[in-house]
Amino acid sequence: MQARLLGLVLLWAAGAHAARLLAVLPTNTKSHHVMYGRILDALAKKNHDLTIITHFPMKKPLPNVREISLAGTKPEIKNNLNSIKHNTFKPHFVRNLEQIMKECVDSCDIVSQVPEVKALFNSTQTFDLIIVEVFGSDCFLPLGVKYGAPVVGLLSSVPLPWVNEQLGNPEATTYVPSYMVGYGQRMSLWERFSNTMAVIIAKVLYKYKSQIPSQVIADRLFGPGPRLESLAQNYSLVLSNSHFSINEVRPLVPALVEVGGLHLDDSPTLPKDMKELLDASTEGVVYWSFGSMSRIETIPTDVLSKIFDVISELSQTVFIKMDRRMLAQNLTVPDNVYTMNWIPQHATLCHPNVKLFISHGGLLGTQEAVACGVPMLMVPLYADQALNARGMTDRGVAEIVKLEETDKETWRKHLRSLLTEPKYKENALKLRDVFLDRPMKPLDMGVYWIEYVLRHKGASHLRSPALDLTLSQYLLLDVVALSITIALLTTFILHKLFRYLCTRCIKWWPKERIVFEKKLLKRNISFFLCILWKYKIKAN
Structure with a gap:
């Protein structure tokens, strides 16, 4: 017993040892940075020395944090909603994938040409662990070889099809819907067929639209070396911003750990003026936001006018995250609407007077609404938003409307049912309890597993043996x-x-x-x- 306790003490001491970490986050998407920033800040507070390459530098970096700012090297990604319909024969999910991969490869190319980044990679500095973003490009995976260090990936969504392949994680397309397809977990024959085809297409697109051009960038930056597809099979750990309670129940290999909701504050606080407005809204509040990437004010005027007409009929106060100055002059904003350029979302959703969240279905906003027990009207626009929206409707806490099919009666019907039928609030409170019931906080879990990889020198025992099988062997x-x-x-x-x-x-x-x-x-x-x-x- 004493020997066992001594072993635990030594293990804790090894985890407390400060390590030199390099984090490379090339994508300039603010929503992704919310998750990444929280975990990097937590690692810095545990006295690890961090070098961070990011578009969003810390406001008050700690002394043990060195940042290479990428701010201004590329415009922040924004989705303009003026064009709702797309005149193309390509499926919607294929267009989404191609756009994501192009943006990620472009970001890698821009970051690789920043003089300060090139100087760092050419220096004699060493690192104990490399942290990279896992999303649409693998261009910085050669850093693990360069520094002889294990690589940990941060994934801001549910596991992507190509990430499953890289980790040897089962696809289970019979009951796990693909990232880009808005199916539930109980699919019809046709849906299972479409879901399987979507996974195959996504992997093919990733190879030709991402890995091949990323290989060119990596070879230019680091010199000829191992192929990216082989390096991607050597992740020590990937932290996924998902959780089985609100996303899909899926099989997971040990190297893939769900930490959904790690960006959430334990007790979010509101600015004084915002709190006064919410406290005064005794009839209830409807909060509408499409996140940091999609601008509500760019919705076509005729569509937004219909939505405003329905909102004007509500007895509740409506807070909308938008820039009123960008609206058409002939568009009248209802009297019960407050518009603001920025709203503290998590704290607002947790205010007891908020009755409904009108959302585009982004994963971070969905997690915040679930954590606060708020029903949702979801308007999926892009990427995994249709998948998130379907997951919430299947759990009885949301309803879905499509922006391109907007009419007054549809919005009126959904708003009325969400605001008047108690089942949505009851289901939201039940889902909140399930989502928050964890053996440890997701942020603590993320930090624990990163330090676990450090303690065990890469933790190669987490790697799935499926990665060493041929396709014929894996499929039996x-x-x-x-x-x-x-x-x-x-x-x-x-x-x-x-x-x-x-x-x-x-x-x-x-x-x-x-x-x-x-x-x-x-x-x-x-x-x-x-x-x-x-x-x-x-x-x-």
Whole structure:
């Protein structure tokens, strides 16, 4: 017992040892940075020395944090909603994937040309651990080889199809919907077929639209080296911003850990003026935001006018995150609406007067609404938002409307049911309790597993052995082939044996007895038929 306690103390001491970490976050998406920033800040507070390459520097970095700012190297990603319909034959999820991959590869290219970044990579500085963003490009994976350090990935969404392949994580397309397809977990035959095809297409697109151009960038920056697809199979750990309570129940290998909701504050606080407005809204509050990437004010004027007409009928106060100055001059904002350029979302959603959240279905906002027990009206626009929206409707806490099919009666019906039927609030409170019930806080879990990788020098034992199998071995095609071969061979041997025995029996049987047996059989059949006729036995 004493030896065991000593081992635990030594393990804790190893975890407390400060390490040199390099975090490379090339994507300039503010929503992603919310998650990444929280975990990097927590690591810095545990006295690890961090070097961070980011578009969003810390406002007050700690002394043990060095930042290389990428701010201004690329405009922040924004989605303009003026064009709702797309005149193209490509499926919506294919357009989304191509756009995501292009943005990520472009970000890698821009970051790789920043002089300060190149100077860092050419210096003699060493690191104990590399942290990279896992999303649409693997261009910085060679850093693990360069520094001889384990690589940890941060994923801001549910596991992506190509990430599953890289970690040897089962796809389970029969009941786990793909990232870009808004299906539930109980799919029809056609949905299962479409879901499987979507996963295959996503992997093919990733290879040709991301890995090949990313390889060019990596070779230019680090020199010729191992292929990115082989390096991607050596992640020590990937932290996924998902959780089985609100996302899909799915099989997970040990190297893939769910930490959904790690960006959430334990006790979010509101600015004084905002709190006064919310406190005064005794009839209730509807909060509408499409996040940091999609601007509500860019919705076509005719569509936004219909939505405003329905909102004006509500007795509740409506807070909308938007820039009123960007609206068309002929568009009238209802009297019960407050518009603001920035609203502290998590704290607002947790205010007791908030009755409904109108959301685009972004994962971070969905997690915040779930954590606060608020029903949602979801308007999915992009990426995984349709998947998140379907997950919330399946759990009875949300309803879905499509922006391109907006009409007053649809919005009126959904708003009325969400605001008046108590089942949505009841389900939201139940889901909140399930989502928050964890053995440890998600932020603490994320930090624990990163330090676990440090303590165990890469933790190679977390790696799935499925990564060492060929495709035929993984799909058991060789086992199926062997089973069929054994079955056919057994059938062939039995057939030959039966024929041989029959031939020998007939050869040894006396011919006279064979003739006698045939006559006797014939006579017995005739006697049986006579009995049937005499007693008129019917078939029934």
